[in-house]
Amino acid sequence: MKPRFSLATREALWALAFLAIPLVFFLFIRIYPAFQALWLSLFEWNADPAKRHYVGLEHYSRMLTDATLGKALRNTVLYTVIGVPLQLALGLILALLLQSVTRLRDLFRAIYFTPYITPAVAVAWVFSWMLSPNFGIVNEVLGLLGIPAQKFLTSPAQALPTVTAIVVWQNLGFQVVLFLAGLESIPRTYYEAARIDGAGGWATFRHITLPLLNPVMVFSAVIATIGFLQLFTQVVNLNFTDQGGPVGSTLTLALYIYQLAFARFQLGYAAAVTVLLFGLILIITLVQLRILSRRVEY
Amino acid sequence: MNRFYTALAYILLALGGVVMVFPFVWMLLTSLKPFGELFNLEVWPRDPTLDNYREVLTRTDFPRWFLNSLGIAGITTATVLFFDSLVGYTLAKLRFPGKEIVFVLILSTLMVPTEMLVIPWYVMSVGYGWVDTYWGLLFPGLISAFGVFLMRQFFQSLPSELMDAGRIDGLSEFGVFWRVAFPLVRPGLAALGIFTFLGNWNAFLWPLVITQSPAMRTLPVGVALFSGEANTAWHLIMTASSLAVLPVLLVFLFFQKQIIEGVVLTGVKG
Numbered sequence: 001m002k003p004r005f006s007l008a009t010r011e012a013l014w015a016l017a018f019l020a021i022p023l024v025f026f027l028f029i030r031i032y033p034a035f036q037a038l039w040l041s042l043f044e045w046n047a048d049p050a051k052r053h054y055v056g057l058e059h060y061s062r063m064l065t066d067a068t069l070g071k072a073l074r075n076t077v078l079y080t081v082i083g084v085p086l087q088l089a090l091g092l093i094l095a096l097l098l099q100s101v102t103r104l105r106d107l108f109r110a111i112y113f114t115p116y117i118t119p120a121v122a123v124a125w126v127f128s129w130m131l132s133p134n135f136g137i138v139n140e141v142l143g144l145l146g147i148p149a150q151k152f153l154t155s156p157a158q159a160l161p162t163v164t165a166i167v168v169w170q171n172l173g174f175q176v177v178l179f180l181a182g183l184e185s186i187p188r189t190y191y192e193a194a195r196i197d198g199a200g201g202w203a204t205f206r207h208i209t210l211p212l213l214n215p216v217m218v219f220s221a222v223i224a225t226i227g228f229l230q231l232f233t234q235v236v237n238l239n240f241t242d243q244g245g246p247v248g249s250t251l252t253l254a255l256y257i258y259q260l261a262f263a264r265f266q267l268g269y270a271a272a273v274t275v276l277l278f279g280l281i282l283i284i285t286l287v288q289l290r291i292l293s294r295r296v297e298y
Numbered sequence: 299m300n301r302f303y304t305a306l307a308y309i310l311l312a313l314g315g316v317v318m319v320f321p322f323v324w325m326l327l328t329s330l331k332p333f334g335e336l337f338n339l340e341v342w343p344r345d346p347t348l349d350n351y352r353e354v355l356t357r358t359d360f361p362r363w364f365l366n367s368l369g370i371a372g373i374t375t376a377t378v379l380f381f382d383s384l385v386g387y388t389l390a391k392l393r394f395p396g397k398e399i400v401f402v403l404i405l406s407t408l409m410v411p412t413e414m415l416v417i418p419w420y421v422m423s424v425g426y427g428w429v430d431t432y433w434g435l436l437f438p439g440l441i442s443a444f445g446v447f448l449m450r451q452f453f454q455s456l457p458s459e460l461m462d463a464g465r466i467d468g469l470s471e472f473g474v475f476w477r478v479a480f481p482l483v484r485p486g487l488a489a490l491g492i493f494t495f496l497g498n499w500n501a502f503l504w505p506l507v508i509t510q511s512p513a514m515r516t517l518p519v520g521v522a523l524f525s526g527e528a529n530t531a532w533h534l535i536m537t538a539s540s541l542a543v544l545p546v547l548l549v550f551l552f553f554q555k556q557i558i559e560g561v562v563l564t565g566v567k568g
Contacts, residue, residue: 012394014471019400022385025441030407033418040417094314097307104308110554111315114322117557118546119500121518122539125525126325129532135337137324169317174561181562230411233502233518240526254413254503261417262507274414281411 041272047265059272069273071248072256075160079252080228080284083164087224088217090168091175098176099183109180113173120170124237127166128153153238156249163250167234171227175220182216183209222288229281230254253277322543328536336532350537354524359512360541363520370432370505370516371498374439378494379487381441386449387475391461401450407443412503420507430510438504445490448564452486453479489560492553499546517542 005013044055063069094112098105115123130137131152139149152162186209194204232254236243243259244251253273261270328336329350331343354360388394389401419438420429428434456479464478465471480487505516515523521542525535550557 008393011392011471015388015392015394015397018384018388018392018472018475022381022404022441022446023400025381026404026407026443029419029438029440030410030415030443031403033415033422034407034410036418036421037414040421045421094311097311100307101304101311104311108311108315109558110550111318113558113561114547114550115318117496117500117550118322118543119518119521121500121502121522122325122542123321125521125535125539126321129328129536130321130324132532135339135532137339140339173318177558177561226411230413232413236502237522237525240522257413257417258503258507261420267417267421271414271417274411274417277411278409278414282409285409 037271037274040268041275043268045266045268045271055268059269062269063272063276068248068251069256072244072251072253073276075249075251076229076231076253076280078160079164079167079231080225082161083168083228084221084224086164087168087171087175088220090172091179091220092213094172094176095179095183098180109173109177112176115170116173118170120233121237123170124166124234128238128240131162153250154246156246159239159246159249163231163234163238166238167228167231170234171224175224178216178220179213182213186212218289222285225284225288226281229277229284232258253280322547325536325539325543328533329540331533333531333533350533351541354534354537354541358524358538359515359520360538362513363515363517364541364545366432366435366515367499367517370435371495373436374498375491375494377440378442378445379491382445382490383449383453383480383483383487384475385441385446386451387453387479389446390450390453391456391458391479392471404443404446408447416504416507419504423508429508430514432514434508435505435514435516439494439498439501442490442494445494448490449483449486452483456482485559485563488556489563492557492560493564496546 041059042054042056043052045052098108101108131139133139133149133151133154136152138152143149151158153159190208190212191204194208199207231252235250235252235255236258239245239250244255254277257270257273257277260266260273327341327343330346330348332345332347332349335344385404389397415438423429423434428437460478460482461474464474469477500518501516502518502522505519506522509515509519512520512523521538524538528534528538
């Protein structure tokens with residue numbers, strides 16, 4: 001029997017068969033909705049179909065004068081510029097400490113990693129209980145140390161740094177595990193060569209450890225930045241009765257989008273804000289990749 | 299000097315460890331206290347009780363939320379592992395026109411944040427009647443672009459001679475994928491499976507948007523809305539949190555090594 005198709009055609013047909021369902025998925029569930037968000041942003045789109053109409057770029061000009069959006073944007077940037085460096089620095093310090101010990105290393109690593117896999121919702125509620133101004137254990141401990149009670153999540157000034165700290169607490173283990181793997185992949189011989197050349201601890205760290213950790217740094221910085229720019233779950237749950245409060249001090253872009261779309265049903269304007277978030281993530285990620293990914297050759 | 303440094307490292311690590319563990323301890327201790335003991339701030343419960351657990355488990359749909367989360371995360375993990383491997387394999391090992399376009403198309407979806415898709419997904423779900431259904435909860439996560447990228451890397455490192463051997467043995471192209479290639483990428487599957495399961499188990503935004511009736515909620519949504527209504531009943535809130543955290547801790551206890559290695563693997567390959 002002669003084959004009906006050539007080998008190459010046969011392989012292409014198999015590929016088509018394998019890709020058919022996934023391609024339909026990506027086109028209709030991932031790609032089309034992304035464009036639909038752009039399209040929706042040009043419409044007034046309420047729950048009531050009779051009230052939907054084209055408004056052009058009106059939502060984008062509204063964004064320029066929306067004070068709440070300004071606040072959400074400012075907060076989101078603040079979370080990111082405080083949170084990402086804090087997470088990377090603490091992660092690196094802990095990874096270096098872990099690398100310098102031999103016993104109990106796996107136990108410590110597991111302990112630091114645990115928060116990363118626990119549900120953020122539960123973590124948020126545990127912290128809002130511990131940080132409760134009047135009955136929280138944290139203020140109780142501060143009291144024993146002679147430090148006055150703090151308002152933490154109920155103070156407009158302290159709420160944002162507190163939320164940032166909680167998010168860093170939860171992500172730290174992920175960071176430590178990545179850095180530790182990065183540190184362990186640096187060949188011992190580099191350190192030995194540096195010691196023979198008479199390099200001190202700091203010089204070794206500065207000229208060997210840091211440059212060789214660069215790929216892990218870039219990856220971590222990008223992942224952490226994207227995470228902070230999309231901060232939502234913790235902010236919602238840490239101040240559940242006044243989400244984004246007190247007085248908007250913890251509001252993020254993602255939460256504002258959620259409130260616009262699903263509490264006020266201004267889906268068109270909310271879609272316009274998602275386009276802003278998309279642009280922000282895209283630009284920051286590209287800039288970071290450019291700055292951080294300079295190759296190091298040895 | 300060296301010994302001093304090692305001692306210091308242990309002390310700092312132990313202090314950090316306390317900061318990591320204490321919230322979990324405090325959560326569990328609070329969950330064992332009756333309401334009357336909440337505000338006296340003694341560390342150990344004077345009258346430890348499981349009443350809070352009984353109350354949360356019977357007064358809410360907690361068992362249902364647990365099963366919902368288990369089902370959603372389980373099904374999603376299965377479909378992601380199957381389809382992501384299939385696509386990853388196709389992109390790594392089969393020759394066909396338009397391969398680069400397909401790869402770039404899938405990769406480009408990684409840049410779009412979920413927030414941007416949630417609104418069109420919701421509009422779509424309203425149109426098709428998917429709001430407050432399991433299909434509505436499931437459909438956005440059935441295949442993952444990140445997983446395609448990851449699995450493609452794993453399949454690329456397999457020698458093509460293995461697949462040719464399968465073809466000579468008379469396996470169909472699908473047989474070659476399923477019987478020969480798929481079993482050889484187990485480390486990748488484990489890493490992707492763990493990531494997908496955890497991501498879906500802990501997911502909050504989309505389940506919050508798409509569910510309405512209490513019975514359809516997933517665990518995180520159920521815990522959040524229950525806690526919001528419980529007001530200052532912190533003993534019940536901490537009980538609900540404990541019930542959400544304990545299964546994860548148990549799984550982590552047993553698969554600690556695989557989970558951490560999976561994270562490293564996705565970090566290195568991804």
